[in-house]
Amino acid sequence: MRYTRQELIDRVSAQMPARRWQHTLGVMHSAIELAERYGADPARAELAAIIHDVAKYWPVQRQSAVIAENGMNADLLNYDAPMWHSEVGAYVAEHEYGIEDREVIDAIRYHTSGREGMTLLDKVVCLADYIEPGRDFPGVELIREKARLSLEEGLVAGFDSTLRVLVERGQTIFPTTVLARNDLIRQLAQRESARQNKPVSEKKGG
Numbered sequence: 001m002r003y004t005r006q007e008l009i010d011r012v013s014a015q016m017p018a019r020r021w022q023h024t025l026g027v028m029h030s031a032i033e034l035a036e037r038y039g040a041d042p043a044r045a046e047l048a049a050i051i052h053d054v055a056k057y058w059p060v061q062r063q064s065a066v067i068a069e070n071g072m073n074a075d076l077l078n079y080d081a082p083m084w085h086s087e088v089g090a091y092v093a094e095h096e097y098g099i100e101d102r103e104v105i106d107a108i109r110y111h112t113s114g115r116e117g118m119t120l121l122d123k124v125v126c127l128a129d130y131i132e133p134g135r136d137f138p139g140v141e142l143i144r145e146k147a148r149l150s151l152e153e154g155l156v157a158g159f160d161s162t163l164r165v166l167v168e169r170g171q172t173i174f175p176t177t178v179l180a181r182n183d184l185i186r187q188l189a190q191r192e193s194a195r196q197n198k199p200v201s202e203k204k205g206g
């Protein structure tokens with residue numbers, strides 16, 4: 001990594017309006033909290049959170065150029081521009097800030113869409129983005145409640161709310177989010193069936 005934590009904060013915060021930096025501070029806070037609760041590395045969660053929205057306010061032409069010119073996921077360009085900043089943020093993290101930690105880079109890359117097989121760090125950063133203290137969209141309280149039960153339940157509730165809005169607005173859906181949601185629902189079902197198939201003696205309350 002080329003910069004200290006404070007240098008990174010200075011560089012990232014200079015690229016967005018104050019209210020978006022406030023959101024980022026909230027995501028840093030929630031990412032650390034979720035990491036501590038669910039066994040991820042809080043320092044790596046915070047690092048991904050600091051950088052996650054770095055490209056959010058870049059002109060869209062600059063964002064699409066980074067994606068098109070660097071062999072990144074060009075399919076993203078077939079979807080609405082607000083999706084692009086995650087991929088660009090991952091690029092900036094790696095190539096401008098010298099981050100070498102693949103999991104941190106990927107947590108930035110998938111913080112909006114999610115993906116099938118999300119890592120623990122992906123889950124922490126994506127969910128923190130939904131529930132940071134400054135968020136007040138309809139349904140955020142339900143996502144916060146589910147986040148107290150598990151990362152997976154929190155994320156399913158988060159993706160549900162995003163998908164609902166996209167459907168209501170008649171917008172196209174970047175399919176990776178649907179794959180991520182399917183995968184999380186299967187993980188929850190597997191966890192539940194493992195819990196139910198435990199020998200009776202191991203079950204609390206019989």
Ligand SMILES: Nc1ncnc2c1ncn2[C@@H]1O[C@H](COP(=O)(O)OP(=O)(O)O)[C@@H](O)[C@H]1O
Pocket residue numbers: 079080082083111112113129162165166172173174175176177178
């Ligand atoms: N699967 C998807 N398909 C299309 N648009 C999506 C998808 N997931 C998220 N979005 C949209 O991308 C935008 C950026 O998402 P996000 O980074 O979570 O935004 P913000 O932090 O500004 O709330 C939002 O407008 C959201 O509705």
